[in-house]
Amino acid sequence: MTGDEPVIRIRGLRNQFGEQVVHENLDLDVRRGEIIGVVGGSGSGKSVLLRSIIGLGHPAAGSIRLFGEEVATMSDAKRGMIERRCGVLFQNGALFSSLTVAENVAVALTEHHDIDPDIVHRLALLKIALAGLPLDAADKFPSQLSGGMVKRAALARSLALDPDILFLDEPTAGLDPIGAAAFDQLILTLRNSLGLTVFLITHDLDTLYTICDRVAVLARKRILVADSLDVVETFDDPWVQDYFQGPRGRAAQRAAATSSASQPQGH
């Protein structure tokens, strides 16, 4: 792919299940290194979009290019290579309940590589630390962790193969506000330090205002607008206006304004 080509480029995407059309003529670009937040009503097709991008769906029409490669027509070898460059945190975390946190991360490491078990264990501990978990979490089972720790364990697993893109499906859902804010900061830190591109599905307005560079609105089967928040907030559409100018949207705007006003200059 060329330097200025988006890491994800979607054109004319159509997804449907039987008679139900979920996406129609959907276009979206995701730029290298950005955190893009994807919002839309429940059932608008955000998760289906994510699954299509990573090759888990079967679009009826359109083009999805990931790292410059057409997803639908990729060879198996190329698909494996692309999979390694995509870390995915699914909505429910999807950890293996019978494996410890370290073993969950190790599974992801050994899926694609034949590595010495001792090195696998050390790498797993590194990813666990990167996800902000204490090292004693490594030997715990998912059932022994809090909701926030489960998210971090799943994040550690999605970072296992040093991905270029991190796909997060509602990462802060179910977390208390303090846990959610800490998770947002972790994503921001990871993006800044590892240079990740982050595709983030969320209903969390605070997340949008705190860490997203751009926001894409999925409604009426397509992306209505994908731009910085100040542009999206004023976009002339009833759903967008309800979402961003409703009481929760305005509260998130105020919180973001207060927080940026209290930051030292240069932040």
Ligand SMILES: Nc1ncnc2c1ncn2[C@@H]1O[C@H](COP(=O)(O)OP(=O)(O)OP(=O)(O)O)[C@@H](O)[C@H]1O
């Ligand atoms: N495998 C499938 N078979 C049939 N219908 C599906 C399938 N997957 C998703 N759908 C339908 O596609 C629509 C979009 O689902 P999707 O999960 O992408 O919504 P969403 O925007 O992520 O919603 P939420 O915010 O509630 O998670 C829904 O109506 C859903 O029932």
